[in-house]
Amino acid sequence: MRTAAVASAVQIRPHRRRRLTPSRLVVYGVLMVLAALFAAPFLWMISTSLKTGPAAIATPPVWIPADPVWSNYPTALAKINFPVALRNTLFYAIPSVVGTVGSCCLVAYGFSRVKWPGRDIVFVILLATMMLNDQVTFIPLYIIYSKLGWVGTYLPLIIPTFLGNPFFIFLLRQFFLGIPTELSDAARIDGANDLRILLRIIVPLSWPAIITVALFTFIDKWTDFFKPLIYLRDPALQPLSLAIQTFQSAHKTDWPLSMAASVAITAPLVVLYFFAQRKFIEGITLTGVKG
Numbered sequence: 001m002r003t004a005a006v007a008s009a010v011q012i013r014p015h016r017r018r019r020l021t022p023s024r025l026v027v028y029g030v031l032m033v034l035a036a037l038f039a040a041p042f043l044w045m046i047s048t049s050l051k052t053g054p055a056a057i058a059t060p061p062v063w064i065p066a067d068p069v070w071s072n073y074p075t076a077l078a079k080i081n082f083p084v085a086l087r088n089t090l091f092y093a094i095p096s097v098v099g100t101v102g103s104c105c106l107v108a109y110g111f112s113r114v115k116w117p118g119r120d121i122v123f124v125i126l127l128a129t130m131m132l133n134d135q136v137t138f139i140p141l142y143i144i145y146s147k148l149g150w151v152g153t154y155l156p157l158i159i160p161t162f163l164g165n166p167f168f169i170f171l172l173r174q175f176f177l178g179i180p181t182e183l184s185d186a187a188r189i190d191g192a193n194d195l196r197i198l199l200r201i202i203v204p205l206s207w208p209a210i211i212t213v214a215l216f217t218f219i220d221k222w223t224d225f226f227k228p229l230i231y232l233r234d235p236a237l238q239p240l241s242l243a244i245q246t247f248q249s250a251h252k253t254d255w256p257l258s259m260a261a262s263v264a265i266t267a268p269l270v271v272l273y274f275f276a277q278r279k280f281i282e283g284i285t286l287t288g289v290k291g
Contacts, residue, residue, distance in 0.1 A: 042266070049073070049259035056255040069256065076260040079251075080243045089239035092154040093221035099161035100168060100217040101210055107164050108172035109198045113184055123173075130166045134226070142230065156231045157224075161217070168213045175209035176202055215276050219269055240265050 043063075048056050050068040110116075111123050145156045179202060187197050203210065225241040232238055238246070244265055248258050 042270075045259045045266075046263055048255055049076075049263050051256050053254065053256060056259075072256045072260040073264060076247070076257045077264055079257070080240075080247045080261050082240075082243075082264065084236070085238065085240045085243035088237055089222060089241075092157045092239070093218055095158045096161040096221050097214050097217045099158065100165055101214050103162050103164040104168040104172050104213060105198065105203065105206075105210070107169045108176055109194070109202060111169070112173045112176035113181075113197070113202070114194060126166050127170060130170075138230075145231070151231055152233045154232075154237070157221070157227055165217075168216070171213060172206065172209055175206050179205050211276055215272070218272070222269060 047063050047065065049072055050070065051062075051065045052069055055062065055065060111119060111126075141156075142151070145151050148155075150156050150159075183201050183205075184197050187201055192200070223241060224239075225245065228239050228242050232242070235246075244261055247261055251257050
């Protein structure tokens with residue numbers, strides 16, 4: 001009886017729809033304009049990649065080429081040696097994602113779920129390290145890596161990711177704080193240790209934040225130019241970020257080929273973002289609800 005009454009009440013309740021008020025229409029209009037402005041450079045890059053050399057610099061510019069030159073893509077990919085550059089990029093990008101997610105989850109759990117003397121002070125010191133940019137620490141780190149014999153290998157790009165990242169630790173800590181502590185307490189009563197609680201309870205409930213960290217890390221490694229330029233001396237080891245720079249330096253005025261190579265390198269990130277968009281937004285919006 002009670003279930004039937006609830007069901008009938010749900011059926012009787014009218015479905016609410018958002019009214020399109022003038023203010024809401026203005027907001028939607030502004031968002032559409034901004035979206036078009038942000039998408040315009042990428043669309044122009046795709047358009048240029050399908051043109052001939054003279055058509056790319058024609059005046060007035062043409063957005064949709066009458067006769068698309070699809071051969072620009074295989075030509076550009078062959079000249080930048082795309083399969084080798086992609087392999088080199090994934091060779092250190094994937095371990096970096098694993099190292100960043102693993103180390104940051106462990107440290108964030110210690111700051112959010114484990115009570116120990118001086119925890120808050122150490123956390124403040126950790127946040128203070130975010131004020132140091134890469135340019136400040138580059139020379140000491142380069143000297144250390146050089147003495148260890150790591151320069152010229154992928155180790156300077158991979159090993160530091162297993163030591164944690166202050167921003168991602170903060171991001172995950174804030175997300176972990178939003179998970180009810182009763183779940184951890186119940187698991188601890190059943191005999192689970194902290195590592196088991198982290199792997200069986202915290203991690204499954206924190207996939208949005210973890211995917212956000214993994215996505216940020218992968219994009220950073222995919223687009224990083226400075227560190228591979230400094231640490232990788234062998235041209236055979238260069239990733240996509242260096243390959244595209246070398247290619248563009250050799251083909252400065254060949255805009256269709258340059259744009260085709262740029263689209264080929266940018267497209268995987270766009271596809272990856274669309275697949276992980278929902279979890280990514282959840283990880284950003286739900287982080288920081290508790291301090």
